[in-house]
Amino acid sequence: ALPARVTIWEVGARDGLQNESTVVGVDVKQEFLRRLAAAGLTVLEATSFVSPRWVPQLADAAELLAALPRLPGVRYPVLVPNERGLDRAVEAGVADIAIFASATESFARRNLNRSMDEQFAMFEPVVRRAREAGLRVRGYLSMCFGDPWEGPADPASVTAAGRRLLDLGCEQLSLGDTIGVATPGQVETLLRSFGTAGVPTAQLAVHFHDTYGQALSNTYTALRAGVSTVDSAAGGLGGCPFAGSATGNLATEDLVWMLDGLGIEHGVDLDALVRTSVWMAERLGRPSASRVVTALGGD
Numbered sequence: 001a002l003p004a005r006v007t008i009w010e011v012g013a014r015d016g017l018q019n020e021s022t023v024v025g026v027d028v029k030q031e032f033l034r035r036l037a038a039a040g041l042t043v044l045e046a047t048s049f050v051s052p053r054w055v056p057q058l059a060d061a062a063e064l065l066a067a068l069p070r071l072p073g074v075r076y077p078v079l080v081p082n083e084r085g086l087d088r089a090v091e092a093g094v095a096d097i098a099i100f101a102s103a104t105e106s107f108a109r110r111n112l113n114r115s116m117d118e119q120f121a122m123f124e125p126v127v128r129r130a131r132e133a134g135l136r137v138r139g140y141l142s143m144c145f146g147d148p149w150e151g152p153a154d155p156a157s158v159t160a161a162g163r164r165l166l167d168l169g170c171e172q173l174s175l176g177d178t179i180g181v182a183t184p185g186q187v188e189t190l191l192r193s194f195g196t197a198g199v200p201t202a203q204l205a206v207h208f209h210d211t212y213g214q215a216l217s218n219t220y221t222a223l224r225a226g227v228s229t230v231d232s233a234a235g236g237l238g239g240c241p242f243a244g245s246a247t248g249n250l251a252t253e254d255l256v257w258m259l260d261g262l263g264i265e266h267g268v269d270l271d272a273l274v275r276t277s278v279w280m281a282e283r284l285g286r287p288s289a290s291r292v293v294t295a296l297g298g299d
């Protein structure tokens with residue numbers, strides 16, 4: 001059965017802008033997020049408190065947080081890899097964090113400069129301290145379906161890695177197809193594997209990149225399996241600087257169009273969202289990757 005309502009976890013400002021070669025100023029980021037909130041999105045992943053040497057695009061995280069309007073019902077989660085990041089996030093007044101692990105050794109090394117085991121050791125005090133401080137904590141798991149260096153992922157080991165994040169105390173687990181290679185059968189298999197491991201579907205979210213054009217089909221498959229939190233990026237922005245073959249996320253507009261067609265509630269005003277995407281595409285100097293924006297965005 002399909003869920004009656006879906007929470008859209010909008011990652012455009014974080015996953016989207018972390019991968020842009022164009023330097024996007026804090027004023028544009030702030031305005032992007034303000035417009036997304038005005039379009040009805042309530043979970044807006046804003047930025048990352050990571051090393052500015054690793055991700056210079058998001059070096060202005062504290063400045064951005066200070067500039068964002070606090071709106072009732074609107075959350076601004078941020079990525080945090082380690083205790084240094086948590087300290088910075090708490091200082092910036094953040095209420096919501098996400099840690100991000102890899103399901104494979106190769107990507108853990110490239111994205112976090114850690115082995116699989118070392119990444120969990122790094123996250124343990126982050127989650128413990130964040131929970132003690134009353135923050136909400138999401139766990140991302142990357143490379144859940146395939147990895148550029150290791151090939152197709154093994155559902156059993158992905159499930160084991162996901163369990164480790166939940167056991168640390170994450171309230172939600174977002175399953176990432178970082179390089180966009182998954183197809184619906186794999187999604188079905190992985191979600192079944194988590195179910196067998198005793199993880200309630202309500203704790204799972206999906207995060208599909210659209211490299212091979214499968215993101216929307218994969219999302220539909222996850223909805224059919226009962227998942228009701230879906231990550232997407234306005235205008236299909238996104239990618240990971242440490243996984244060369246990663247391209248944009250599922251476009252939020254394309255997701256909203258599908259949810260409308262299915263009669264699933266989401267709370268987003270599609271026209272306002274499309275206008276925001278067109279506005280952002282102008283700032284970035286290239287057209288939106290979203291098919292729905294192309295169809296509706298003309299004027």
Ligand code: HMG
Pocket residue numbers: 015018048049050051052054055079081082084085086088100111112113140141142143175176177178179207209239240241242
């Ligand atoms: P490291 O070099 O091993 O870190 O990197 P370190 O602890 O040795 O510290 C090195 C330097 O960085 C030190 O400074 C630290 O102070 C500083 P120095 O003494 O050399 O001047 N530093 C920091 N500064 C600010 N904030 C911090 C911080 N931490 C250390 N938090 C580290 C390890 C984890 C820091 C690094 O690998 C890193 O920042 N990685 C981030 C990678 C990233 O952001 N990737 C993209 C997000 S993941 C993604 O996109 C996937 C996702 O979308 C899901 C999917 O699609 O699958 C979520």
Ligand code: MG
Pocket residue numbers: 015176178207209238239240
């Ligand atoms: Mg991503």
